[in-house]
Amino acid sequence: MTDPCSVKVAVRVRPLVPHEISKGCKEIVEVIPENNQLLVRSAEKAFTFNYVLGTDSAQEELYEKCVAPLLKNLFEGLNVTIFAYGQTGSGKTHSMGTSYNGDENPGVIPRAIQDIFDHIKDTFSVDYTVTTSFTELYREVLYDLLSNRPKEQSILELREDVTKGVYIPNITELPVESAKEVLDILMRGSTGRATGSTNMNAQSSRSHSIFTVNIAMQHKLDKSQNKTAKLHLVDLAGSERPKKTGAQGTTFKEGVDINKGLFVLGNVISALGDEKLQNGFIPYRDSNLTRLLKDSLGGNSVTLMIACVSPADYNYEETMSTLRYADRARKI
Ligand code: ADP
Numbered sequence: 001m002t003d004p005c006s007v008k009v010a011v012r013v014r015p016l017v018p019h020e021i022s023k024g025c026k027e028i029v030e031v032i033p034e035n036n037q038l039l040v041r042s043a044e045k046a047f048t049f050n051y052v053l054g055t056d057s058a059q060e061e062l063y064e065k066c067v068a069p070l071l072k073n074l075f076e077g078l079n080v081t082i083f084a085y086g087q088t089g090s091g092k093t094h095s096m097g098t099s100y101n102g103d104e105n106p107g108v109i110p111r112a113i114q115d116i117f118d119h120i121k122d123t124f125s126v127d128y129t130v131t132t133s134f135t136e137l138y139r140e141v142l143y144d145l146l147s148n149r150p151k152e153q154s155i156l157e158l159r160e161d162v163t164k165g166v167y168i169p170n171i172t173e174l175p176v177e178s179a180k181e182v183l184d185i186l187m188r189g190s191t192g193r194a195t196g197s198t199n200m201n202a203q204s205s206r207s208h209s210i211f212t213v214n215i216a217m218q219h220k221l222d223k224s225q226n227k228t229a230k231l232h233l234v235d236l237a238g239s240e241r242p243k244k245t246g247a248q249g250t251t252f253k254e255g256v257d258i259n260k261g262l263f264v265l266g267n268v269i270s271a272l273g274d275e276k277l278q279n280g281f282i283p284y285r286d287s288n289l290t291r292l293l294k295d296s297l298g299g300n301s302v303t304l305m306i307a308c309v310s311p312a313d314y315n316y317e318e319t320m321s322t323l324r325y326a327d328r329a330r331k332i
């Protein structure tokens with residue numbers, strides 16, 4: 001079992017995409033797998049992470065190396081949170097599999113769901129109750145992606161209570177009994193994600209999407225043995241600075257709010273890792289993203305950050321910014 005309160009960081013470099021190749025972009029990111037290191041041309045230092053995945057890495061490799069080992073913690077009653085971080089177009093949604101559509105070679109979420117249900121099928125001594133929810137955080141407003149109501153009527157509220165901790169009244173939490181059911185729910189929810197057009201990527205995602213699987217476990221013979229665990233799979237908003245998208249007006253304001261969530265998440269992860277602060281102040285309350293994930297960051301939980309980067313020279317600044325963010329998370 002992984003140490004509770006552990007944070008691991010994986011960096012994945014995607015291949016050049018067609019529009020980068022046609023623009024004549026050069027690759028400037030090099031991976032040294034044997035040292036878990038990553039070099040960016042013209043930057044002085046090498047970065048070291050728990051896992052580095054180069055441009056030829058398969059979806060299966062990401063899952064088997066970085067994610068599958070963490071999921072075992074769920075069945076011990078620990079919460080597991082997996083983030084995809086990076087600029088728009090860096091491969092977050094591809095890696096997470098958030099917009100799963102029956103793909104043959106899916107990302108993390110469909111694979112995790114399949115593994116969870118395979119484990120459940122193989123464990124006869126325990127009764128499992130699994131539910132799932134899917135939310136989106138957009139400009140600090142939380143939306144229920146599984147609600148049948150129109151978007152503007154599916155706004156959720158985050159509440160806090162001494163005994164319950166953080167909870168979300170009226171959230172749609174669907175009971176599920178098979179991987180197929182969860183995948184259908186994932187497909188249904190991901191079509192409702194807010195997207196906006198910027199000149200970086202027509203499908204630019206400026207919201208955080210949070211897919212959650214809740215697992216309650218009760219031993220069949222010894223009713224006193226029960227545990228619960230949550231798996232959060234978070235496809236974060238693009239980390240780019242608003243100015244690079246060329247967006248204006250509302251879009252610019254969106255950029256500012258979103259970066260606040262990412263900024264606070266960085267602070268929370270960094271505070272969790274600072275021993276002197278372990279019993280002290282962790283700024284969960286500074287953003288809705290961290291409030292929402294409070295009981296799944298630190299304490300009885302395990303976290304993986306998948307930092308996604310483009311290999312292209314054109315994205316040098318954003319790539320360095322992502323690596324610095326990931327580096328800060330790793331120093332725990
Ligand atoms: P993001 O969610 O970070 O905005 P996407 O996941 O949508 O980025 O990826 C942007 C584009 O790059 C998509 O066309 C996607 O298919 C492609 N892509 C991303 N990662 C990879 C990868 N590892 N291998 C091949 N193509 C990738």
Ligand code: MG
Pocket residue numbers: 089092093094205235
């Ligand atoms: Mg995306």
